[in-house]
Structure formats: structure tokens, C-alpha cells
Amino acid sequence: MIRAQVRGIGHYLPERVVPNDWFTSFLDTSNEWIVSRSGIERRHFAAEGQTTSDLAIRAARAALDDAGLVADDIDSIILATSTPDLTFPATATIVQAGLGMTRGFAFDVQAVCAGFVFALANANAMIQSGQAKRILVIGAETFSRIMNWEDRGTCVLFGDGAGALILEAAEGDGTVEDRGILATDLNSDGRYRDILQVSGGVSSSQTTGHLMMAGKEVFRHAVDKLAQTTLAVMEKAGVTAEDIDRVVPHQANIRIITGTARKLGLPMDKIVVTVQDHGNTSAASIPLAMSVAKAEGQLRPGQLVVTEAIGGGLAWGAVLLRW
Template structure:
């Protein structure tokens, strides 16, 4: 059986670090209020003129270095983002050119905060079908560009950043002991699109719009759906929750992360948490967390890793892989 094995990871964060205190200069809020409700202490914002593709190229370059590869080793680039540089072409094609790739193909995936999980699933399908041998999967966002700075319930939660992961085809035995992606689980339900959305759009208003969220409703859906998707993907992979070495969740909110872990019966020392330093970077949060965890030695070859996310749509899902 062909498996999609992780060969390298990398990330990039903009230089500007924005502590919670910055928001107190123009909002009725406090560091204590933000931390108690989200676990976020700081986040990074892109510089003026710095685009999503700029962040993605930096993360991709780091992943190539980690893998010991060069750009022309890559057959495909998939960028998960909700904040593209342009309406079209795809940000992935801009990244492809920025990396100096002269072969292969590139496209974007838009599933908001679940985008990286969706992109991983697509990359795995390309590799299993033989259409690609090596795929660069990138999550990159500049959510600071779609914030309503008068809404203290949302603008304090998000940050900018990018993370990248390289998958390569390798032969496995078809068992849960194989390295690589073991199973994926994807879902969406458009009935709940109004509880997390951006108000603008090319077709509807010809504007970018601002992010809007019904926080309590999102929280309720997140814990229930993330826990179930995690259990479902583990069942597909033929493993149990007790076998999981690490969970790398979407870094939306520490309360969602901890409540989901509790629902699954997982101790927090198995959960990778970076939300305090990065905020919610949407599709970038999982690969960013993976790269940080790998750099600090929290992810080791052979470990069973589960990653899960939920975002606007609602769209959600999980991936089980052996690192």
C-alpha cells in the first residue's frame, strides 16, 4: 500500500508581535479578559504590504530545508487559506512561482479553519492515486486583514502566520503500524454557515467584509464534532484513543482544546498547545503547531498523531497519521 509520509515541516510568523495590552488602547477589554476566555496572550500580525503568499513561501522554504529537498522535487502545492492574495489566481500558484518551481501543479483549498485538514486529505488522495509523489501542503493566513476592530469578541482572537508540511509517497504494509497518513475524516454542514462567516464577497457585495462569529454556538458545535471526528478517524485507522501519542488540534481557543481532550479522555500532556503565542491562525494553526512541536522535540518518528479542526461552513474533520 502507498502511504503519504511526512518528510519535513516548517513555519513562519510575521515579525510584529501584538500582546493583549495593545487592544486595551482602543477597546473595552483587558489582558485578563482575553486570556480567561481564549488562552491567548499574544499573536503576530503581517506587516503592511506583506501578503499571505509571502508568509507561505517562507514556511515552505523552511519545510524544504527540513526535508533536505529543493522546490523542483515537489510535484504539487496545496495552499489552505481563506485570505488569498487575489480573487484569482490561486495563492498556491503565486507560492509555486515564489519557490522557483518550474514543474508540477498548484491549487488552493478553502475550508476556513478546517482548511489544512481538508488539504491534507486532498494531498493524500493525490499521492495514493499516483498523480503526485511529493506534495507540499501549506496553511497560510492574514486574518488581521478581515477583522472588525470594534468587535472585542472576535478581533482579539486571530493572528497571522503560515505552516508547511511535505508529504512523500512510500510503501507500507497496509497496517496501522505504517508511517504516514492512516485515515482521514471530513464533514461539512452548510445549515450552520451563519454562525461563523465573513460578511463580504465577490458575488454578493464586491467587498472583503469582516469576520462575524456566534461564539457560544461555535463552541458547542466544536467540542461535539471534533471529539466524534477524532474517534471516527481512529476507528478507520484501526487504532484506539489509548494508542494516540499526540493530538495536534486547531488552535482556536484553549477552552475548546481542553474540553475536547476531556471528552476524549486524553490528558493534556499529550496535546500540543501553541494558542497562547499565536492566537487563532485559522488554516495555518495546525501546520504551525506541528512545526513548533517538531522543533522542540514533541513529535518523534513512529508516534501516532491525530489532528482535528473545525471552521466556517461549518466544515470539520480529522486526520490520523504516524509521524
């Protein structure tokens, strides 16, 4: 059978590093308060005039270099983002032009922090159906543009960045030993849309708005739903928690990461954690963490890897793959 295998990966972080102490000049907060509640120590903010597509293009080029490919080797770009450059066209098409890619097709996916998982699942389905042979899957965000700087409960949590992964069609035996994506699990429940959202929008108010989050409610849903989707994707592939070599979770909050690992019975030495350095970069957080983990030797060929995320919608899901 056809499997969607990882061919290359890369990431990009804006040059500006923002430590927790930066917020103390205008908010009633402290480094200790932020670290104790989130695990975040610093994050990156995009420069003035630097757009989501700028970040995505840099990450995509790094992934192409890692794969030994050029832009026209790619059939499709799927870009997960909640902070597009424009209302339309899709930011993916701006990235397509920026890379000099003159063939194929490009489109955006919007599932907030779960966006990259949704994009991976879509890319996998396209490759298995024969729609494309190589797909550049990107998560890129400039969440610093939608922060309410008076809300200490949210503005200290988020950062900007981009990560990109190239999936390539390859022959597999149809067993769990195959390299590539082995199973996916996607979910959403719009009844909870109000607990994590950005106010405003083209149709409703013609404004951009700011991020609003009911933190305790989101936390309550996050651990249970992340554990459920991880168990579901493992069951689909016919593996157990003991078989997993690495978990690359959405990097939202260290308490969510540790709580989910505990619920699954997974030791923290199997969990990739980058939230301390990047904050919550929404759809960018998983490919960004994967790229960093690969560079550090935490992700190696043949390892069984699960990645999971939850975001506004609520939308959540997981992907199981062999690296």
C-alpha cells in the same frame, strides 16, 4: 500499499508580535479577560504590504530545508487559506512562482480553519492514487486583514502565520504500524454557515467584509464535532485513544482544546498547545503547531498523531498519521 509520509515541515511567523495589552487602547477589554476566555496571550500580525503568499513562501522554504529538497522536487502545492492574495489566480500559484518551481501544479483549498485538514486529505488521496509523489501542503493566513476592530469578541482571537508540510509517497505494509497518513475523516454542514462567516464577497457585495462569529454557538458545535471526527478517524484506522501519542488540534481557543480532550478521555500532556503564542491562525494553525512541536521534541518519528479542526461552513475533520 502506498502511504503519504511526512518528509519535512516548517513555519513562519511575521515579526510583529501583538500582546493582549495592545487592544486595551481602543477596546473595553484586558489581558485577563482575553486570557480567561481564550488562553491567548499574544499573536503575530503581518507587516503592511506583507501578503499571505509571502508568509506561505517563507514556511515552504523552511519545510524544503527540513526535508533536504528543492522546489522542483515537488509535484504539487496545495495551499489552504481563507485570505488569498487575490480573487484569482490561486495563491498557491503565486507561491509556486515565488519558490522557483517550474513544474507540477498548484491550487488552493478553502475550508477556513479546517482547511489544512482538508488539504492533507486531498494530498493523501493524490499520493495514494499516483497523481503525485511529493506534495507541499501549506496553511497560510493574514486574518488581521478581515478583522472588525470594534468587535472585542473576535478581533482579539486571531493572528497571522503560515506552516508547511511535505508529504512523500513511500511503501507501507498496510498496517497501523506504517509511517504516514493512516486515515482521514471530513465533514461539513452548510446549515450553520451563518454562525461563522466573513460578510461580503465577490458575487454578493463586491466587498471584502469582516469576520463575524456567534461565539457561544460555535463553541457548542466545536467540542462535540471535534470529538466525533477524532473518534471516527481512530475507528477507521483501528486504534483507540490509548494508542494516541500526540494530538495537534486546531489552535482556536484553549477551552475548546481542553473540552475536546476531556470528551475523548485524553490527558493534556498529550495535547500540543500553541494558542497562547499565536492566537487562532485559521488554516495555518495546525502546521504551525506541528512545526513548533517538532522543534521542541514533542513530535518524534514513530509517534501516532491525530490532528483535528473545525471552521466556518461549518466544516470539520481529522487526520490520523504516524509521524
